[in-house]
Amino acid sequence: MKKFEEKTIKSEKIFNGKVINLQVDEVTLPNGKTSTRETIKHPGAVAVIPITKNNKIILVEQYRKPLEKSLIEIPAGKLEKNENPLAAAVRELEEETGYTTKDLSFVTSFYTSPGFADELMYIYISDQLVKMDHPPQGDDDEFVEVHELTLEEAKQYVIEERIHDAKTNYAILYLHALGRM
Structure with a gap:
């Protein structure tokens, strides 16, 4: 396991654009609780x-x-x-x-x-x-x-x-x- 790793429980794609994609992930935190992460996916620059x-x-x-x-x-x-x-x-x-x-x-x-x-x-x-x-x-x-x-x-x-x-x-x-x- 990676230090402080947050495991993805589910991922929902919200927007797919020309430059970025946005997804919302539900994650399990290192302490066992859950949280939500909004993530922008980008091809790099x-x-x-x-x-x-x-x-x-x-x-x-x-x-x-x-x-x-x-x-x-x-x-x-x-x-x-x-x-x-x-x-x-x-x-x-x-x-x-x-x-x-x-x-x-x-x-x-x-x-x-x-x-x-x-x-x-x-x-x-x-x-x-x-x-x-x-x-x-x-x-x-x-x-x-x-x-x-x-x-x-x-x-x-x-x-x-x-x-x-x-x-x-x-x-x-x-x-x-x-x-x-």
Whole structure:
């Protein structure tokens, strides 16, 4: 038995969507009592920390409906069914920024919200970017603006909460800790 394991008694699928699925599980707790867990199932996601030859971070600004505001973030997106995370990272980089790379290095992966979701995000980095002449079109319902910021500018954006999501904050902290820029 896993430490503090909660055994599922029954599971009810509530919603199956394009991005997430929601289910409600009845579970047996480690102390023998029962409880209910609302769980979001997500296919996983990727994000890229793209660094230009001028030592600037390429970020994208887009409107986030759940927050009712725009955020500036590192390029990212969800995995398609059976998609390799490395291939997905290159795809998202190309679609969102118009850059590509043949040198993408894995940094880490982490669960974005383990209290209610199983989304696992993979983070990659590249400083070997090439501007594409004809970048692929992104999603029809996705509108982004590309920004290039120094690490110091990005840190200021964090303070101003223009950068206000976990993956991008992680990226900035990672770059700061490396002393790369």
